[in-house]
Amino acid sequence: MTASFLFTGIILLFDWKNQNWLESILLLFIVAIFLFYRKQSLANENHLHALLDNVSDAIITIDAKGSILSVNNAVEHMFGYHLSELLNNNIKKLMSAPYKELHDSYLSNYQKTGQKHIIGKTREVDALRRNGEIFEVELWVHELNYKGSVQFMGVIRDISERKHVDKIKTEFISTVSHELRTPLTSIRGSLGMLKSGVLGKVPEKADRMIELAHNNTERLINLVNDILDVEKIQAGKIELKLESINITDLVKQSMASNDAYAASCQVSLQLEENTANFQVYADNQRLQQVMANLISNAAKFSPENALVSISIKKENELVRVSVSDHGTGIPEEYRNKIFQKFSQVDSTDTRQKGGTGLGLNITKAIIDHHGGHIDYSSEEGKGSTFFFELPEYHVPNLKPTQEPLPSAAGIVTTIGKKVKSHGHILVLEDEKDIATLLSLLLEQQNFKVTTCSNSNDAKQLLEENQFDAITVDIRLPEQDGLSFVKEVRSKETGKCIPIIIISAEAELNKNKTPSALRIIDWIDKPINTEHLNKALQQAITKSPNHQTTILHIEDNSDLIEMMSGLLANKAVVIHAESVQSAKEKIASETFDLIILDIGLPDGSGLDLIPLINEKKPLVPIIIFSAQVVEADIINQVDAALVKSKISNEELVDVIKKLTLSSGNNNV
Ligand code: ADP
Secondary structure (H helix, E strand, O other): OHHHHHHHHHHHHHHHHOOOHHHHHHHHHHHHHHHHHHHHHHHHHHHHHHHHHHOOOEEEEEEOOOEEEEEOHHHHHHHOOOHHHHOOOEHHHHEOOOHHHHHHHHHHHHHHHOOOOOEOOEEEEEEEOOOOOEEEEEEEEEEEEEOOEEEEEEEEEEOHHHHHHHHHHHHHHHHHHHHHHHHHHHHHHHHHHHHHOOOOOOOHHHHHHHHHHHHHHHHHHHHHHHHHHHHHHHOOOOOOOEEEEEHHHHHHHHHHHHHHHHHHOOEEEEEOOOOOOOEEEEEHHHHHHHHHHHHHHHHHOOOOOEEEEEEEEEEOOEEEEEEEOOOOOOOHHHOOOOOOOOOOOOOOOOOOOOOOOOHHHHHHHHHHHOOOEEEEEEEOOOEEEEEEEEEEOOOOOOOOOOOOOOOOOOOOEEEOOOOOOOEEEEEEOOOHHHHHHHHHHHHHOOEEEEEEOOHHHHHHHHHHOOOOEEEEOOOOOOOOHHHHHHHHHHOHHHOOOOEEEEEOOHHHHHOOOOHHHOEEEEEEOOOOHHHHHHHHHHHHOOOOOOOOEEEEEOOOHHHHHHHHHHHOOOOEEEEEOOHHHHHHHHHHOOOOEEEEOOEEOOEEHHHHHHHHHOOOOOOOEEEEEOOOOOHHHHOOOOEEEEOOOOOHHHHHHHHHHHHHHOOOOOO
16 A cells, blocks of 8 residues: 555656646545555454454365365364365365265366256265364355355354254153053053053042042143154254055044043044045154144033034045134134144133143144144134144045054054064975965965975975965875874974974874874865865964063063053963063063063163064064154054054054964964
């Protein structure tokens, strides 16, 4: 600046001498303007620098090769480097694996293809401090065009503290979930048993107290479950198991599940006529939860003897489910609050209707996650209609829907996708076509099959493998089927194995054969598939008098006692309170079902799943835990139940269903 003044002064002096003073004044004026703007722009630049240096986010610009061009103060604080150690260095200096290795290819890929993978997006990545510490950051990258050359600007936010707090919060929530759900489950279970009278009659006054305690336990459980659900939704952890669902079936199911509650409010539920069959692509249990909330609200806020009607309609490719009541209605001033957390029109301590004020918040989050829309119309004193809309799903070939396990209001059960082999069958049959047919039939029923055409091979296979049953043809080359059975029964290893005769002469030989051979069944050729299935079920179930044995892996003594009470006279319940003792029992005993808790004193119950799934025939597993399990775990088991979200009756129903499917019918 001083130089420009000197330079201008000399010119002015020269011009003045030449008497060209007008020109001199003009020049002076131009220089003054230039100097003014330059000062202004320097001031702006300094201001901008000061601003950038005072933001807490780190801001870095790099060139197209990744070389650092500028950094603000926060970069030095965040990463622990001095400015001089960063300028002209590659940005990879601040990155940890695997981002470090990938960065060059990101840049060159972008230059070659123009495809933006990270530009314009906010991502969570790991960064590397000077002291070697890896920490989590949120990174936003933007492309700049500066004086004709490409540059990239990265804005980096240190989120390690936030992540740490999140972790503590998650741990706290999971502790609360476990600590509250488990005792509440045993309280409710025990009160439920007292209430149902299975433990004997209690005096009338005590009965009233039990009823009171039971209802309040329900309220507490609902609150805990709602809080945990909200937390899960907030953390973005809501996982949807999307499938094609017939909405009418779903609505009917949820009406049935909530009918008892409606009846307790002296309200009847009605499905409007002319409901067509629409499919939606949704999570069955989450939609049941939505319906449960809308139906229970409608019933709760209706007067006695009122009707709650439910309709299913299609409007512009959207399937709309509405729940209408003739209840209290909602004052207009609540319109913006009704879907918010803990929002209740009557929030006084003395309010008549129970509830947490969380239901509609959860309901809205579920519908939003499905890409749907929820709203309501209401007139105070006249009633309300809550409705949600989901896109119609067009299925090319409709398959029959899977029969769901019992479920009430809320997420109760999750059906696992474990492919169950019902056992390993040895087929002794010399006719190739029949052997192939039998294999196909049995494999369709999920049996593992090994075929052989003569008794010698069969004996060898029996020595080398563990079969759950054998089917034997009578007419065989070399040794006939019945003498083969005699030989098998004479050996220690073959005394108990179930045997079924499948022969064109089955009926003929049935009465001539001594009962000591303990043939489970005689099936004539051509084979009646139903007869064969029945025989095999019986074979695998060992004997009709077989007592269902359940292994209950659980460390909470109250819950152990409750389960024993619940299944008394229905099954033999063996307990294991740790992973170690469960391992020993699984290895040495045979069970028809395993009920598994996750949090055990010496480890996670989940570690036992591979071991259980190795058992032949496969043992059904129910996870019964305070935690909600991830989808990949659910696929390895038969059902995942959340403690406190399932009633005694529902639990017994699931157990019944699973023990029946494994061939037992005693529960
Ligand atoms: P909760 O029912 O557990 O209190 P919700 O979130 O489901 O919580 O509902 C919040 C509030 O919205 C209720 O307390 C009630 O004031 C109002 N509300 C919801 N549904 C209805 C309805 N069908 N009729 C009247 N008020 C309703």
